Amino acid sequence: MKGRMVRLNSSGDVNGNTKVLQDAVYSFNPNNNITNISNTTTDFNTQYDYGYDGIGRLTQANGSYLGIAEGNLSRRFQQSFDYAKNGNLTAKRIHDPANGNVTDEWSYQYTNHQVTNIDSSKSGADTLTMSYDANGNLTRQRDNVKDLTKRIQVDSQDRITQIQDGNNAILGTYWYDEGGFRIRRSALEPKNNQFTNVEILYPSKFYGLEFIESENILTGVNNIYLNGVRIAAMNEAGALAYYLTDQVDSVSHVLDDEGNTLSQIQYQPYGETFVQRGDLNFSPKYNSQELDRESGFYFYNARYYDPGIARFTSADTIIDGEFDTQGWNRFSYVKGNPIGAKDPTGHDAVIDTLAGVNQVLNKLGDSSYKAGTAAKDGSFVGNSTGLIHDSAGLVYKTAAALVPKNRKELEEAAVTGYGSQLARATAKGLAKVGIEGAEKVIKNGKAIVIGEGMTAVKTAAKNLQSQGVDAKWYQAWGKNFPKGREMTPKEIGDSLGRNEKWLNSKMKDGHKIYDIGHDPIREIPSPFYAREKSLILEKNYPTTQIPRPK
Structure with a gap:
């Protein structure tokens, strides 16, 4: 299949030594589903194998991790899944990787696509129980094995506003603007070996403020985006962090501006953590979405996702493909294919055969470094001050600056002088934005x-x-x-x-x-x-x- 990504490589000079950060090679079956990912790096190796049913839903997953830089630390997992015809996950099995024997099997029970009970062959009936309101919003989740309860409050627009524990203690509170963008989060988080209240303010997705109550510290961070994915961040002290992602935009590496690893993470298929090393506090993780540690839910903008049960916590307001039976399931995650599909908004499963193209040719010190340099220089990526230009890492000005005196010059500029197909597409997009903006009429003086x-x-x-x-x-x-x-x-x-x-x-x-x-x-x-x-x-x-x- 043309345009399908077969290799994802990120490497460069780190402290005078050549270091491979990613070198993932992908294999596919005839239906274009990823069957194997082999990633060989300087510090660790990973191997993933996957199997699917006839309509592309994940049925088998095997993963192994070898930490070369950690004395050959070894980790493995094996899982299998069953689904109903309507897309509901009916069984999740945990296998012993050594012999393939099932060590635990979760059986899902549903009412109107809402999972209400999960029984475990290991822990017994009603291991997890869930309750919902009339709109399909999860309002209570009880883990009888861990003796944990989440009480969930939602507003009139089906957005989570507060989560409490079984004793009605507040774990997290959330505020949104009129467009659904989460502008504030207040939650209990572990900081310096104690739980403290942390306030996060989001004036925009490009800028955030964090207030740690116990330390009375207010800090800010600028976020840098490329193609809608957060690729770097810079705090007010000028410290930079770069996010390297995989084929579904899940963050696998966080680096400083010298290329040193700050955090490294691997995931099980539906978003549970497989291996994590280093700093746990970086926001983007699975699918580059934010994990709310107080709840264990990922915030997917339109709604929240629970990786533990592989389900959204509320019904989708959009039918993801009117002629696709799997798209009519309003709670399932990416139609059962989390290896090849992502959901950037919480509304639609996106199978992107060019996912990660911004990193295929990425060499440490090129696109990531120049992205950070742009941030230091004030090129605010993703808004009207600046934008990162494709995998070559070139920084160019935004639509307002790109609009020349006439449309012909603009269209010519959009298709010449940029080295890759992605660059041309980006330039055309900016051209369109610039033209539309320039043609707006101010009405009232x-x-x-x-x-x-x-x-x-x-x-x-x-x-x-x-x-x-x-x-x-x-x-x-x-x-x-x-x-x-x-x-x-x-x-x-x-x-x-x-x-x-x-x-x-x-x-x-x-x-x-x-x-x-x-x-x-x-x-x-x-x-x-x-x-x-x-x-x-x-x-x-x-x-x-x-x-x-x-």
Whole structure:
């Protein structure tokens, strides 16, 4: 099959030595399903073998890990699966890898596609029990073996808002914006050998703030994306982390800017951890989604996923393929093929034969390093300040800067001068974004000013007013800005919500947006400005850059 990825290699110079970080070779059956992945690296080797039924659902999985850098540490697993015709997982078996004998078998019981009971041949009946509301949202999960209970609250839009344990102690609380983006998470997490409350604020997917209550520390991180996948992150101290992913975008390696391994992780087929070494705190893991350790659920944007039972916790609001019987199952994960398919949004299984192409030619110090360099230089990947350009690691400017004076030049630029098919496709996409943005019409003659630093924003607006422009600004915290202390995470979250509501209303009314940009001497990026830029990008809304007031 043309375009099918057969090898994924990442290597380079680390501390003066050539190091292979990934060298995964893929084998396929005639139905295009992955049957073997052999990965040989400097520090470890892995071997995975898979079998499928007639419609491509995973039925057998064998995995082995040999930690060369850990004194040949050996780990193995063997699993098998059965499914109903409608896509429901009916059995999950754990085998002894030494002889293939079944050591535990889970039997799934359903009501309306909702798994209500899981019996274990090892632990007995009702090992796990689940309850749901009328909309199909998981509201209670009881693990009778571990003696653990999760009580789950959801809002009117079927989003999890709080999780409690069996004693009604709050494990996690979650907030969302009007589009479903999770803007805040408050949870108990292990930090420095103790559990402490951790607040995570998400002004946008490109920027996050973490507040550790016990240490009274507030830190920020910039996230860098390529093709919708997080490939790197940089904290406010300038420390960089690079994420190397596999064929379904699961993070297998986290590296620093010298190529040293910070974290290394391998997964069982449906997302349970197989082997993990190093720092556990990096956010993206299976499918590059965030694992909420307080619940064991992965946040898939539209809904949550439980890797332990290989099911989503709520029904999909979208039918994934009207003529596909497996797509009508609103709880199953990627139609039973987690080896070759991923679900970036929580809505659709995506089988991407070019998955990981951004890393096939990746050499350490090239695309990953230049991505980090771009972040240090202020090229904010994925929003209107910058974007990483395909596997060669070149950084180029975004659509606003790419739009020339006429469409013909733009289309020519999109198909020449870029070395790969992916680059051309990306350039065409940016061209389309730029054209559409340039052709938007500002309706009402009114304007707003955004940027970092409220004093500079106000000055810029007043300068425009003196030129006859009806320009306004907005201060999300009003007159209640705290004196003599930092804003609390709740105050920041509330202010971000007000700021987002204001900006959405102005874009809806057709206000012209003047942007004075980042404050070059500011040490910590503004979460308000970061969220404004993200919203503008999401809506493809045009802005006009103006100089910052001196």
